[in-house]
Amino acid sequence: MRIRSILATAVAAAVTTPVVLLSAAPAFADTKPAAQQEQQKPTIEELERRVTAAQKAYDAAVITLANATAKVEAVTKDDAPLAKAVVEAKKVADEAYAAWKAAEVKQAEAEAALKALPETATAEEKAAAEKAVEDAKKVATGLGAKTALADDDYNTAVKDRDDERAVAFRVLDLATKAKEDASKALKAAEKALADAKAEEGEEGGDDCVPEPKFTTVVSGLPSKVVGGTTVNFSLKVTNGTDKKLDEVYPYVFVHAFDAAGLKELDKHLDLEYYTNGSWKDADDESEDGADFGMGDIGPLKAKSSVNVKLRLKVDAKVPAGQGAALVAGDYWNKDESCGGTPDLDVYEFEILAKGSKPGKVDDAKGKPSEGHTAQGGKSTAPVTTGTTTGSLAKTGSSDAVPQIAMAGAAAVALGAGAMFVVRRRKAGSDA
Structure with a gap:
């Protein structure tokens, strides 16, 4: 079954949900009701x-x-x-x-x-x-x-x-x-x-599949950010497969709540990526219709990587709280094969009020899915010529797409049975 594009819907639900569930263990969304509903759908023969x-x-x-x-x-x-x-x-x-x-x-x-x-x-x-x-x-x-x-x-x-x-x-x-x-x-x-x-x-047709060897890994994002500062980090997109990927679509979205977990702080965070010699908001609606993404940065050769420069501007008025960067990626090939990272990976960070002294700060640790390790592929120079005119990646989830959670700290409450799945469809098709 071709993977559906629901990241935008999930994020929209997340940012309007006034709750962050804080825990020391991963929180997984219960997808059983959705699975049961899928099983109850009549077959073509039945219809x-x-x-x-x-x-x-x-x-x-x-x-x-x-x-x-x-x-x-x-x-x-x-x-x-x-x-x-x-x-x-x-x-x-x-x-x-x-x-x-x-x-x-x-x-x-x-x-x-x-x-x-x-x-x-x-x-x-x-x-x-x-x-x-x-x-x-x-x-x-x-x-x-x-x-x-x-x-x-x-x-x-x-x-x-x-x-x-x-x-x-x-x-x-x-x-x-x-x-x-x-x-x-x-x-x-x-x-x-x-x-x-x-x-x-x-x-139908060629199924889009989770591809463990296609990874999106954040590095340099501090585990603590202070109001009124800007932090630079990067997203390494790796094609560990044996095939060239014609169109590659990385996605990064930042989401945060105050310390009480009742007030969302997204408006105090501004995520940008570097392309065509300038910085651009990652949460803008790009020309190709991609939300929370950078459009098509491909192609990406087999066994190679590309680093996307990112920066997070933290508003000086932001209150203390908890944040996370949600990361994933998709690809779409000319032969209509498609796929994406198996999971939506979460990198959590603490938000400190302006003037705070964080001391020594380690990088935020994400919870990548299988395959989110160094691929040993060739690394290219930082992206400076990414385009925003390519088609959206036509990706989606097979029946075995994993449940997504904010591992280690917070799970965004999306309601019963909801979950984050990052997926895109080619421009002009229904999401």
Whole structure:
């Protein structure tokens, strides 16, 4: 996995953390949570299976929606079975109603005829008229009941038709929503797969590796510095490998807190490096985008070294405290091989207030990783022609990158699971 550039992020977190953990033993950052999270990341194969499953779900949702749409179209047609049943029931109810009303008219006529009988009407005529009224009444009553039943049948048919349509529209609504959800799920699965493949492509290829034979070693940095003074020291960058390194990027960052470990003192420290005949701030943003570094000082031949001149200006107003220089380096070759120092090495120093008499002062002792010993290579003259226009080193950490700590005195608290890892990526790529 290609090494990521997180030094700037780590330093930004460090300088805003108002705590320095003081101890006599190295303090190591706990990276177990990050490792567990890495293990939990789905593989490309897993993401491909998720895309396949999401595609199947989407295809099924499309079919379901098509069926639901067809069902709505079918049940809303005039010749749909239940729609035809409503028409037929209405026809029957209308006919029943007409017959009932006609029967009521005949009943009324029979009743009128009975009333119109003269007093001279015989008993037979009177009995016949009364029977006609009774018969007409029975017919009207029967047709009235038939009409009521026909009306019930019609209302039932209407309800059945409307219920069928309501169900069809409800299913259509659910199918539409299901398709939308399936579409979103498919897009999300496809994006996750695409992102993973892009990351794999970005992080794939030739792995950047920790290179023990590539070292950055500080010398001449005193273990005590006094406010209002300037101390000169150097950084020896050694290529102990058998190959030429085309682009070399050393990094040095100074970080400090007061004696109580509560107030950071970085603003009182000014680190500079010598290049192109003049001194330049090491913590400036260089033209190639390198923070806390000197840009590309390469190339560096196999079995050779280069000394970078550095100086630390200590503000006269600085209070007593504890400081450290954090050092590392990366390289990037034209064949796209890349790597860097396995660790971020820490050189600790005590900060004394202005006017203090430090007495005899030894050099600060760093805790270099393996390989940070004299390589026996050829040493060149101090760097005076370093450039700031080269590409950033595209480096990073393999799965075995060591945990980083301020050995011997202080560990910068970066929060749970955070750690210093010095890494750069080539200009134009994502960090």
